[in-house]
Amino acid sequence: MEMKILSDSDDRVVRRIRMLTLHLRGADQSSTDMAEEGPRNLAPVPCARANRVSVITSELSSYMRGNHRDVQERIFQFFESRPDLQTPVSISMEDHRELCMRQITAIVRDCGIRPFRHLFDDPDKYFAIMEAVGAIDMSIGVKMGVQFSLWGGSVANLGTKKHKDKYFEGIDNLDYPGCFAMTELFHGSNVQGIQTTATFDPNTDEFVINTPNDGAIKWWIGNAAKHGKFATVFAKLILPSLSTESNVTADMGVHAFIVPIRDMDTHETFPGVEIQDCGHKIGLNGVDNGALRFSLVRIPRDNLLNRFGDVSRDGKYTSDLPSINKRFAAVLGELVGGRVALAYSSMSVLKVSVTIAVRYSLLRQQFGPPEKPEISILDYQSHQQKLMPMLASTYAFHFATNYMVQQYAEMKKSHDEFLIGDVHALSAGLKAYVTSYTAKSLSVCRESCGGHGYAAVNRFGSLRNDHDIFQTFEGDNTVLLQQVAGDLLKQYQKKFKGGTFSATWNYLKDSMGSYLSQPNPVTSRWEGEEHLRDPKFQLNAFRYRTSRLLQTVAVRLNKHSKTLGNFGAWNRCLNHLLTLAESHIETIILERFIEAIKNCPDRSTSVVLKLVCDLFALDRIWNDIGTYRNVDYVAPNKAKAIHKLTEYLCFEVRGVAKELIDAFDLPDLATRAPIGLRSQAYTSYTQLVGF
Incomplete structure (x- = not known):
């Protein structure tokens, strides 16, 4: 023995x-x-041996890029033909703002692309357009999102036919540039706490929009500082008493109103509207963010976006929804497209940054064995472990965000109640998870390129600065993760009331029973590679973690609520809740990746995607190995095997890294960084500095 x-x-x-x-x-x-x-x-299974994995880049790219690559290529070719519209490396804030407006106008009027129409007819195409313009300059994508998704989307989704008839064409052709005025100086994520008021005056059949104090100034409003002529203003709807003998008013909750802010002809600010420039920002300086204060500004009653609540000529309020909270939820539910766009755009930013970092790491040679040529820095294990899990995550996010867009498009068609809740939770979670991961990855990509990553022309600085706000707007990431955790807890309660699970949470039906039993002492010790690379093991591990986190936080909340109350208990368990939400979103991402591999029609493409998926799954399990060890889900020997295999998968993915990057099919116009070009990188780099 x-x-x-x-x-x-x-x-x-x-x-x-x-x-x-x-x-x-x-x-x-x-x-x-x-x-x-x-x-x-511990060598890989036959389908993933380094010398046997073959990547047909065209097949992989075709599977990745979807049905709307033609419109993206049309945008790229248009900007290639218009050097005057390309954003230079160094540009002042004022010039960047004017250029950004010219870029959007040229896309709509010269290139003939109308994003606003696609937002409703074909959301998948709309997000493809947003991905392309964002790759050229993130400011274009954000400013376009303000115009079409936020300002235009609020009119179309929160208004009724009369509003669409009056404003749709002007929004679509940019005659009506507008803003989305929700955030206030004192209130961002807590929209129900905003203080701006819209008081109905039955004598004139008007609403009076007012900023009662400086804390209620609308802040960070895109398109406001320079170009906007209208604003969708979110305010508390105040109705006076119908009795002439009473001064009592009724607060009907937050509603949205169309408020003209500048004259269509002269561009002068209207009386009662004060606009200030928020000034230079860390990034996205092509977007003109401003602050708005309203001093008793009067607008027609018809300017109330009245889909979920209306006021009659005599001041009576009507709504199909019985409470302020339900109306508020309905309003925010219709604005979920912004979060979908941010998650999708963040994934696109990650594609660009990983492309630059990997291409440079393949190009750059440093040290090597004695008397031998220098080797690529991507041949170093430490470099592989920086970039290869990130490359795998990019692929995982691609399939997850594409699934989210498909669900969003289906939701807009069907208006199915379960699907609306599903997309709301999915978009909140993916927006928070993907943008946080991308923000961290941008710094890793910069560092992995050494000193050359610090050159502005190689884009990491602008990408990092422009993207950073993605973690905050359309919902702070910490707040969004709490929404996901809250929805999980509701689903947990339904489990014990015999309710129906919505699609995103469906796996919990089984996991709450089977995955919370004592871990199998036999399988917890299995360390064979075939087992570790089995999608069933990987999914079970992700689901087990989420289920256990859900059960334990529910127990903790119940315990602490008895002494601290509901709010105090939630705050006491907040970090636990955030971890739960992240675990759930990782599970959904892995599910979509595995599903994408199953649906892939090309054998060689599915093989390489399986390799990448295995790295994503095992890297995430290893990163949280303490959780699995604490409950004996993974024995020590199995933990070591997971670590070893993760290292080796990094090595294998490195062997096809170039092909995986090329499959993103990003033109040089999109990457632009000299060190990230497909060829002649050093030549382009030296020419830029004058050699």
């Missing part, structure tokens, strides 16, 4: 040495070395 243990230990040491040797020798000798290792090694 002792001899057997000694033999196993020696064998593991030899296998580890051989694996490390592969990193130094490169993949060309991998076939021979793997054959020598025998059946007990």
Whole structure:
């Protein structure tokens, strides 16, 4: 028995040495070395051996890019033909704002692309357009989102036919540039706490829009400082008493109103409307953010966006929804498209930054064995572990955000109640998770490119600065994750009331029973590669973690609420709740990745996607290995095997990194960084500085 243990230990040491040797020798000798290792090694399963994975980039790219690549190529070709519309590396705030407006106008009027129509007829195409323009300059994407998704979307989704008839065409052709005035100086995420008022005056059949104090000034309003002529203003609807003998008023909750802010002809600010410029920002300086204060500004009663609540000529309020909270939820539910756009756009930013970092890491050579040529920095294990899980995550996010867009499009068609709730939770969670991950990854990409990553022309600074606000607007990420956790807890309660689960949470039906039982002492020790790369094991591990987090936080909340009250208990368990939400979103992402592999029609493409998916899943499990170890879901030997296999999968993905990056099909106009070009990177770089 002792001899057997000694033999196993020696064998593991030899296998580890051989694996490390592969990193130094490169993949060309991998076939021979793997054959020598025998059946007990940690080499990948046959479909993913480094020398046997073949990537047909055109097939992978075709599967990735969807049905609307034609409109993206049309945008890229248009900007290629118009150097005057391309954003220079160095530009002042004022010039950037004017250029950004010219860029959007040119897309609509010269290129003939009308994004606003697609937002309703074909949302998938709308988001494809947003991805393309955002790759050219993120300010274009954000300003376009303000015009069409926020200002235009609020009119179309919160208004009725009379509003669409009056405003749709002007929004679509940019005759009516507008703003979305929700956030206030004192209130951002807590929209129900906003203080701006809209008081109905039955004598004149008007609403009076008023900013009661400085805390109620509308703040960070895109399009307001320079170009906007209208604003959708969110305010508390105040109705006076119908009795002439009473001064009592009724607060009907937050509603949206169309408020003209500048004259259509002269562009002068209307009386009672005060607009100030929020000034230079960390990023996105092509977007003109402003602050709005209203001093008893009168607007017609018809300017109330009255889909969910209306006021008659005599001051009577009517709504199909019985309470302020239900009306508020309905209003916010119709504005979910902004979160969908941010999650999708953030994924696109990650594609660009990973492309630049990986291409440079393949190009840059540094050190190597004695008397041998220098090797690519991506051949170093440490560099692989920085960038390859990030590349795998980019692919995972691609399929998850595409699924979210499809669900959003279906929701807009069907108006199905379950689907509306599903998309709301999914968009909140993905927006928070993807934007946070991308923000961290941008810094890692910059560092992985060394000093050259610090050059402005190589874009990491502008990408990082422009993207940073994605974590905050359309809902602060911490707040959005709390919404996801809250929805999970509602689903948990339904479990015990015999209710129906919506699609996103469907896995909880089984997991709350089976996954919360005592971990199997046999499977917790399985360390074979076939088992670790089995999608069933990976999904079960993700689901188990989410289910256990859900159960334990429910118990904690129940315990603390008895002494601290509901709010105090929630605050006491807040970090636990955020971890729960992130775990759930990771589970959904993995599910969509696995589903995308199953649906892939090309065998070689599905094989390489499976390799990438395995890295994503095992890297996430390893990053949270403490959770699995604490409950004995993973035994020590299995944890070591997961770590080893994750390292090796990084090495394997490195072998096809170029093809995986090329499959994003980003033109040089989109990446633009000299160190991230498809070819002649150093030549372009030196020419830019004058050599």
